[in-house]
Amino acid sequence: xxxxxxxxxxxxxxxxxxxxxxxxxxxxxxxxxxxxxxxxxxxxxxxxxxxxxxxxxxxxxxxxxxxxxxxxxxxxxxxxxxxxxxxxxxxxxxxxxxxxxxxxxxxxxxxxxxxxxxxxxxxxxxxxxxxxxxxxxxxxxxxxxxxxxxxxxxxxxxxxxxxxxxxxxxxxxxxxxxxxxxxxxxxxxxxxxxxxxxxxxxxxxxxxxxxxxxxxxxxxxxxxxxxxxxxxxxxxxxxxxxxxxxxxxxxxxxxxxxxxxxxxxxxxxxxxxxxxxxxxxxxxxxx
Numbered sequence: 001x002x003x004x005x006x007x008x009x010x011x012x013x014x015x016x017x018x019x020x021x022x023x024x025x026x027x028x029x030x031x032x033x034x035x036x037x038x039x040x041x042x043x044x045x046x047x048x049x050x051x052x053x054x055x056x057x058x059x060x061x062x063x064x065x066x067x068x069x070x071x072x073x074x075x076x077x078x079x080x081x082x083x084x085x086x087x088x089x090x091x092x093x094x095x096x097x098x099x100x101x102x103x104x105x106x107x108x109x110x111x112x113x114x115x116x117x118x119x120x121x122x123x124x125x126x127x128x129x130x131x132x133x134x135x136x137x138x139x140x141x142x143x144x145x146x147x148x149x150x151x152x153x154x155x156x157x158x159x160x161x162x163x164x165x166x167x168x169x170x171x172x173x174x175x176x177x178x179x180x181x182x183x184x185x186x187x188x189x190x191x192x193x194x195x196x197x198x199x200x201x202x203x204x205x206x207x208x209x210x211x212x213x214x215x216x217x218x219x220x221x222x223x224x225x226x227x228x229x230x231x232x233x234x235x236x237x238x239x240x241x242x243x244x245x246x247x248x249x250x251x252x253x254x255x256x257x258x259x260x261x262x263x264x265x266x267x268x269x270x271x272x273x274x275x276x277x278x279x280x281x282x283x284x285x286x287x
Contacts, residue, residue: 011080012056023051025271026171027148033228034156037282046105053102058124060095064088065128073189112154120147131195138198142175170220177213178267184260214245230281237277244270
């Protein structure tokens, strides 16, 4: 039983929490803005738990969907489903069970949040298949990873204002940036097996495209701050995120796979910088 639980933990990437964090930071941005810096503890707990559960469910479904592709990619050959350690039906069962638990968490919230939760589940479950036909599946990933944003506004305000959609758009550009860095690691293998990624679509302009996406993300975040009435601390957080993006450029400009993967992992600090600035801005009255 212990060995099976370890396999299931690997299946849902509990040993690699970067995905949880990349989902969590945009959700926290939205919760703090929607609640003017004072989120309801119960709602906060629901969204944090839901983030962990939905990311875990998404990993299980992703490994089921990609089981025939992953065996041709060096970095993913040892994943539990691809290696045969876990049966495909087990991955589906785990993914559905985790998604169901996550859905029960939102049942105590308003109707709009519940509807958006259903939409989020559909987007998350279909994302793995977009690599078959979309030139930029990373954009779809950005919607999936950022759908906690409209859900957070709906849970707090009972509506999803334009500000929330602008924040989601900024998150889409951020996801294209960091997931293209991730895709650059596997580009050669992905070309051989015939799937689509932003790294392949952008080709020799991949680094430029990532820089542009970071710039659009930062512009979107700054605009959200202006519309939300945020001040100097939030702007400092965005400025720090800009410096982090510049560091990522230095890492990826030579396209070395190990450095590209380091840049991808380092995006946790990009999201944290924005959240830290936002939280400070609500705590410290100085403008």
